[in-house]
Amino acid sequence: MNKIFTKAIFAFLLLCITGLVAQAQNVTISGSVSDKATKEPIPGVGITVKGTTIATATNMSGKYTLTVKQAAPFTIVISYVGYASIEKEVTGNASNLDFEIETATVLGQEVVISASRTPERILESPVSVERMGPAVLKELSAPSFYDALTNMKGVEISAQSLTFKSINTRGFNSNGNTRFNQLVDGMDNQAPGLNFSVGNIIGISDLDLDNVELLPGASSALYGAGGISGTMLMTSKSPFDYQGASFSYKSGINHVNDNNTGNQQYNQLDVRLAKAWNNKFAVKATFSFLQAKDWQADNYSNFDRNGRAFKAGDRASDPAYDGINVYGDESSQNMRSIVQQSIEPTIRAGILAASGGAFNPKTVLDNLPAGTSYPAYLNFINANVPAPLRPAVSGQYLPFYFGLKNQTILPNQEVTRTGYNENALVDYNTQSLKTSGSLHYRFTPTIEGIAQINWGTGTSVYTGSDRYSLRNFSIGQYKLELKGQDFFVRGYTTQERSGDSYISSILGAFINEASKTSQTWYPQYISTYIGAKLTTPGITDAQAHAAARNVADQGRFVPGTPQFEAAKDKIVNSTIASGTGAKFDDKTNLYHYEGMYNFSNALNNVVELQVGGSYRIYQLRSGGTIFDDLTDKIDINEYGAFAQIAKKMFDDKFKLALSGRYDKSSNFDGRFTPRVSGVLTVAPDNNIRVSYQTGYRNPTTQNQYIDLSVAGGLQRLIGGIPSMLEKYHMLTTDIPYTDVSYRAFLGSVAAGAPNPALLKQYNFDPRGVRPESVQAYEVGYKGLLGSRFLIDAYAYYNTYKNFITAVDVFQQNDDNSFSKFGVPVNATGKVTSYGGALGLDYLIGGYNLSGNVSYNKLGDLPTDYINDFNTPEIRYNLGLGNKEIIKNFGFNVNYRWQDKFYWNSSFASGDVPSFNTIDAQVNLKIPSVKSMVKLGGSNILNKYYFTSYGNPSIGALYYIGFTFNP
Template structure:
């Protein structure tokens, strides 16, 4: 019965569609598209009815043909990457049309906005600008447009992982560059808890990027704090200009001939974009991207000296205090004599307490002269120490007493715990999912209201003050903006969520602690070492090997159920919940920091009949730090940072040959004094398309949120980073 019903419905739908198609008379639209300069046909050109999704693309001969139910007059839009879009109204004949496209990528004629916040030819911009348009993006020999930025003149890239890259154009680079601004459609996409952009993990997708503009020099006068080493502006496509549905699939291989994997690993990325406008009044777009791959492995086992912050020779076998670069847990290190002295004093006190204050082991054993052989101490203990205490004195006290009284037995050096390789602690299964969308409404041809959202989540690896495994973290940017030809009002927020991210070095260290606490591991190591050294036939290296084997007994091995159980407990426990006394250990972040930003600008040039160019603007920003005590000192207090700024720019053209522009910006952060940054530029037009420019500009940055309020355990829990504000000076005294 259900099958018959389905067939009936299907037949009815076909009949209805046929009737509709017959009633709606279709017309054929056809023609040819060619290059205006060379007269050669251009394949792949998009030809659509403006404001509609109906259309086609040209074939290898530059020809196109499609049918539409639209009745003349209607407008055809012809567009192709690297060429200027052509629009033509069709009033009668719709076949045999000819379109000639003119290249829009003429060197020096590209229009840029970033140099002075107003459109101008790149050759006439007052400061140096590098630009990537759609033609360059499409032809870039790189996995993505963001990777291709490193090919721009003067750009340096620092790579932390497959999806995490940092750019720099001036001075020294850093894994997280806080001196470099990165904006997406006017939004600062820095992570509020980090104060730098996490690459393009949350940002524009490959199919939605329109252009990229880079200011290589200082740019704080227009774009605020942070622009010391440059400013990168990425602009997405306008749904009124770029409509339709597009898909893209990329695949490749990495880890070829890599001993860490059995086979090469596949790289896959899928992108999609949809955009539509109605009557040039309302527009909408949606973009999606998903990447999956195996990240690069951290396999640098070189030895590192944390005291001198320099590499050193040796490995786990030859150096008792070995600390491998990509080995975690071995950061925990203690001096052998210091531990010995602490254990001797604690055990002596315990014996004194157990005897009711009547037996001081050190006083008793000091009755023997210096240099007394070890066996003689045992004989003395058996003859003079109460029977109830003999075993404890011989096994738990004597080795440490003997080493303290005979320093030659115990070297004055550090030993470190045995660590775990990064590959056993970090999630290398890289994923990156990005989604963006926007709704646009044109009140007039020049005034537009837009609501825009960019959201991304993923798994990656980041190297900062430590090695961080970023798992399932996400960042969202949400904006509401009203703009016209001469003004804009914009408000946006950046929402950062750490997901399941954790510190890999602390994970390695705490797996060790769960297996055997350092308070037990180091005494066992030293006691075994001393016992081995009493045998003249045992070398120092052999004694260390025996001591490590004994102390590492029952150690959780990577891949074992014990290791996985301990690691999962630690990865799912927040850093702030760590309580070593109760055996609770956590390496997980709990960051839910937010940024709120509001700004506006007005261009008065039209009011002055363009005799001068005059712009003013202002902004306000709030950092709302919420890490639950896992990054910042906010476990018991709220931390907000307010910042304000105002800027102005005045430009005047003297004749047709010289233009002078003066700009300035004042920034104030609640924790620091205000800062004024000026910029003065001059452009002298020597001849058509030949200009000489000179500029003076400055840049600065406020101390980052972490510079101010960080309170973070690093180095496997052996060190702590604290903020630089005066309130932190005596925090741990």
């Protein structure tokens, strides 16, 4: 298959080049663009052939060259954000075609590509799109462009740590968001073993970022599987257009008024080098390094993970305490159950063996009525048990048995082991190092070959079904691309390496086991508890539990001690597959090939026509630490093709576009996703858009093949495809039981009357988990009122089918114990959501006032779907800025507020309170040395908040930065 596809790629490439060379009618123009007032050259100015997609941009020296494959005359448009556009008729080849442009208060002139995969003004986009261009990026109030994304209309962020943030739009937010795509220079930014983007850890540095385009909602018709909640495209600066050396250094502090750590330093260095020769060959290299202390997750609320509900109490008051950010306390046993099922049979067998099988204390003691006093039990022992066995019966067996018979002594109580706070287990020494390099060669003025490397490594913390300490993990992306004015062909690979990453809950549980096994710890706890109740008059239950935990915890490894550190080091350096460690061993790879051709110019723009295709291979290689690949390699193949045709009608007042894409994955049926959109111009620069889109998402690689122990080893996550279900015989011989019925059965066991009839089977769909899909309807308006007031509004309605959720089931083992499994499944019925947003921008006297408000609401839900909409109904942003309030001095302030909402995830669930925060910066430009000094901060009022339940609270980050040649 790979050889066939490679040949097809080369054939397609040859066709593209041949088609381009065959067009003999070329017109070439060149020149420069400068600021009329300052006479300084302006990089990034767009030069577009009016009415076509033919375009280029000025380089760092303000110069441009454009080759047009059509006969003159034609008109070119010179446009740049913040400047008045110029139109110029071209009658033939021309050099030194120079332009001076004037600043102007004009909005909505940005050109976007993502909405239709072809250049168009953002005012004319057929779907909602948000954009950050070079002018905006320089003036951001946030520490980085990635942090500033949340100021965009309809965008929200889930922050798991300082450097790990997940982007989302239109609901169903999650920590690792598999419903949102990120593309960096055309490459899918996901970690292939996780199936979601790890923030911007291997993305683009701020210094090298040219622009960001973000599409809220479904986009499968153009971009394939995924992106069911949104797609973001990040484009780096071309070394032809942005040359020279640039660097930026930022230093600051965070953790202000943080009782966990006190003030901590934050440092970041970015460097960029680019050089071009004769507009033919160019090279670029970037380097970025960030070092800081991460935010600490310190939510110690008591949580019932089975019922996903809060409990009252803490470790001192609740023997079954399970803290959200405490690990190792997931191990739980019922005091009565463990005596009945484990302790009593073990001790009885020992006494039987000691007596040579001649004496069974259970046959004697079972005849005594419940409620008999303890002295009466002792008298009975002296009268009925042989003297040599009395110490064993009294000391080892009788207290447990007495507790069972006298239930006021041995309560129906769950007990958990003493866990460790997250800060004792997780590495908070955050680092992020990312580097990139590229070689560019222009075969012709419009055909360019690119070889590119993006590589990043770092230490961070991620929240999934657990809290994962990502230490020294790395991801590399390596791309070859040939692109022209009307086509591109690219192939790239993403190589994921887990480094020293590990699961915190397994680490906590295994440290507990290393200090004292649970087989020893629980009997010590229970015997001490019973002994305290029997021998200490007037002792309370809480005092007895405290005494029991104190005895059972004797010898427990204390954080910071040599014993603790030695155990921790051994566990984090042993893989999960070994059965004794918490470390991942992930070396998963992704290979992706795609191409596209735009026939619009070849068809003289009578219609716009694009076709493209892609082929992708996932190679799952985790050594059995994530996937079911300990002995077998797992490959997943996906391929797809799309076409889009668009036509302007009614004197160019209305544009209709039809798109469709077909995709097929190894484990799932093929899927067709259409899109229909229309844009109606109701007045110059005022457009109404309507669209119907479909999107879908394949179950992730983990949804398909995960086989991982989590929650301190108490639960196993497995894939939902038929082969994984049958690995554990869940479709045939060992059908598991529902979570609700299992908990009802436990209640009967604890009451001393086990009732297996309470157990109800969970019957999985024999097809296994399947792709989820969405039908998305949107209507919007974007328009300029005058030249200073821009309005952008939209409303949407989404209907989801086969929504991927998860269930907990319990499978009975041969010894009548139960194993807990988490399995992805599709919800029956439909899930609906709806909402809208309004954005306003107003320019007045050099000031830019902006604001947006978003509304998202969950509609219908099937009964078997666990609500994880995880999105506030209302959130809004307000901004005020001025690039030059006085000469060379500017500022920007952003205020953000969002409503409270309930967060539901496999890790933890709870209320996320409403919060508001302010980001601000002031900057001084120093034109004489091409530099800028910026003083700023995020959350400058230092009001700690969290974006998703179970994740750390975020305080202020104050910084000062110096940038040369931005």
